[in-house]
Amino acid sequence: MLHFSRWKITIVLGAIMLGLLFALPNVLSEKTRKSLPGFLPKQTLNLGLDLQGGAHLLLEVDLKDGVQKTLKAELAGLRAALREERISATLRIHDEAIFVTFKNAGDAEKGAPIIRAQSEPVDSNVIGGGGNTLDIEKLSETRYKVMVSEENIKYISDRTIAQSIQVLRKRIDPSGTTEMTLAKEGAERILLQVPGAKDVDELKDRIAKTAKLGFHEVAVVDALVMESCVQDEQCPLGKVAYPQKNGGGYMMVVDREIVSGADLKNASEGLHPTGNYPIVNFKYNARGARKFCDFTAKHVNEPFAVVLDGEIITAPNINGAICGGSGFIEGNFTMQSAKELALYLNAGALPAKLNIAEERTVGPELGADSINAGKIASMLGLVGVAIFMWLSYGLRFGTFANIALATNIILIAGALSLLGATLTLPGIAGIILTIGMAVDANVLIFERIREETQNGRGPINAIDTGYRLSLAPILDANITTLIAALTLYFVGSGPIRGFAVTLSIGIVMSVFTAVVVARLMTATWLRHARPKTLPI
Numbered sequence: 001m002l003h004f005s006r007w008k009i010t011i012v013l014g015a016i017m018l019g020l021l022f023a024l025p026n027v028l029s030e031k032t033r034k035s036l037p038g039f040l041p042k043q044t045l046n047l048g049l050d051l052q053g054g055a056h057l058l059l060e061v062d063l064k065d066g067v068q069k070t071l072k073a074e075l076a077g078l079r080a081a082l083r084e085e086r087i088s089a090t091l092r093i094h095d096e097a098i099f100v101t102f103k104n105a106g107d108a109e110k111g112a113p114i115i116r117a118q119s120e121p122v123d124s125n126v127i128g129g130g131g132n133t134l135d136i137e138k139l140s141e142t143r144y145k146v147m148v149s150e151e152n153i154k155y156i157s158d159r160t161i162a163q164s165i166q167v168l169r170k171r172i173d174p175s176g177t178t179e180m181t182l183a184k185e186g187a188e189r190i191l192l193q194v195p196g197a198k199d200v201d202e203l204k205d206r207i208a209k210t211a212k213l214g215f216h217e218v219a220v221v222d223a224l225v226m227e228s229c230v231q232d233e234q235c236p237l238g239k240v241a242y243p244q245k246n247g248g249g250y251m252m253v254v255d256r257e258i259v260s261g262a263d264l265k266n267a268s269e270g271l272h273p274t275g276n277y278p279i280v281n282f283k284y285n286a287r288g289a290r291k292f293c294d295f296t297a298k299h300v301n302e303p304f305a306v307v308l309d310g311e312i313i314t315a316p317n318i319n320g321a322i323c324g325g326s327g328f329i330e331g332n333f334t335m336q337s338a339k340e341l342a343l344y345l346n347a348g349a350l351p352a353k354l355n356i357a358e359e360r361t362v363g364p365e366l367g368a369d370s371i372n373a374g375k376i377a378s379m380l381g382l383v384g385v386a387i388f389m390w391l392s393y394g395l396r397f398g399t400f401a402n403i404a405l406a407t408n409i410i411l412i413a414g415a416l417s418l419l420g421a422t423l424t425l426p427g428i429a430g431i432i433l434t435i436g437m438a439v440d441a442n443v444l445i446f447e448r449i450r451e452e453t454q455n456g457r458g459p460i461n462a463i464d465t466g467y468r469l470s471l472a473p474i475l476d477a478n479i480t481t482l483i484a485a486l487t488l489y490f491v492g493s494g495p496i497r498g499f500a501v502t503l504s505i506g507i508v509m510s511v512f513t514a515v516v517v518a519r520l521m522t523a524t525w526l527r528h529a530r531p532k533t534l535p536i
Helices: 006-027 030-035 063-084 105-117 150-172 200-208 223-232 286-298 335-347 364-419 425-438 440-454 459-491 495-529
Strands: 054-061 089-093 098-102 134-138 143-148 181-185 189-195 213-217 239-243 250-254 264-271 278-284 304-308 311-314 326-329 354-362
Touching: 006 364, 006 495, 054 150, 054 200, 063 089, 063 098, 063 105, 063 143, 063 150, 098 105, 105 134, 105 143, 143 150, 150 181, 150 189, 150 200, 150 335, 200 354, 213 250, 223 239, 223 250, 239 311, 250 304, 264 335, 278 286, 278 335, 364 425, 364 440, 364 495, 425 440, 425 495, 440 459, 440 495, 459 495
Parallel strands: none
Antiparallel strands: 054 189, 054 354, 089 098, 098 143, 134 143, 181 189, 213 304, 239 250, 264 278, 278 326, 304 311
8 A cells, every 4th residue: 555656656746736737827817827828727717606796687488479489380380271272261369379260161171170280299208298289179160279288388488498598698608708607497487697797787688689580571562551550450461560770660571581590500790892881791501592592583673671570670672683692781780789780690589588587786795705705714724624633643644634635625726627617605615615524534544543553563564554444434435425415416506516516526636635645645754764653
């Protein structure tokens, strides 16, 4: 147990040096870190919301919005299927259901199987069960009520929350450098925590914008039809009126999109090639480019509308077929607004509206107090443990234990920095707990060495036996604690996981420093000093 070959010593010292190297940026200023050579690590521990302040938002997904979108899609599918079979029926959405009224009993008899055929099995892998997408109820001989099934609502909920999290992550942290928390909370909510966020209103604006982009064919109608559509919502079949940007009145368009934001490949801000004013460049994928090319080729010298979030931002004239799959949007943008629109379009549209159910702002002053309290607690813990080890096991062995403890702290900081972990107040508690637990292994070893010395063994024999016989109980104790810490990590969330991470890393490092580092120091001293008795 006391013999260390050169390659083992090299590995141990190399591990300690790597830990020191990764921990070092945490004590350097930002300016110094930037001036370091490229091959040196610059990553530091990220401070959580409770330590550096920021925004805490609990977002509620408007599932009614998602259900309405599903109903509109189902209505379009039902209408198309009935029209294909030349069956006359009136379809309208009311009270979260589609009401289908057939012209006569003959049409109802032929149309009912078609309606039922539109209901498909819900993806059982997603919701964990069977069921169909629609519940169909017969109200009379010629009237049916079509509703979204409970299974489909759960599927819509899970899918909407997952898509919303993905879109929000792209919108709020497009570069992937912000250590934010974005996770599902309960059945219909999303937890968003952004450490260091200073402008909460800007954050809320990014969340509120749905960024649904679509290109629509412009429908030419007379003033009376437009007035009836806008005021009484009595629009012609398949048509819809949208307001124009900057108070330009309303414009009637075909409800079905030519191409949508789903076909968008990328978007970026830029300047108009001739007018030198801000625009938003866009590029569609192959499918979107083909659809756009076909439409513009058939509608030369006609306008088309660019609709963003239910507002027409521009309605340019088609001068010729646009087949390159790329173009630009102009609409009195500033460079900032063009950049923001490009960001939203690249992130994609939110599948449903998000409402802010809870909002909290944590100031940096509270975090600074927590950091100072954590520093004081850590220093008191270190000093108290160090004094205890010196008083209990003498200057020599107490120093070995204390050096191992200091090495343990450095390795924890290095590991957390390497992983890019976010340090929260519970994480600091985990480190402080580790300080107390780190010397447990040394206590077991030193007590065993003391017993072997009292039993008459020589220094070399006593130390070798002490380390060898203490290894099993040390591993048993730390593995059981590690299992508990890993359970906290996989079952818990947020601050609990932060505590579990620091505790888990601390356990691993404390075993390494006590069983390997302290033993290496003891073996080196024993080989050079060759004491007749042990000062323990």
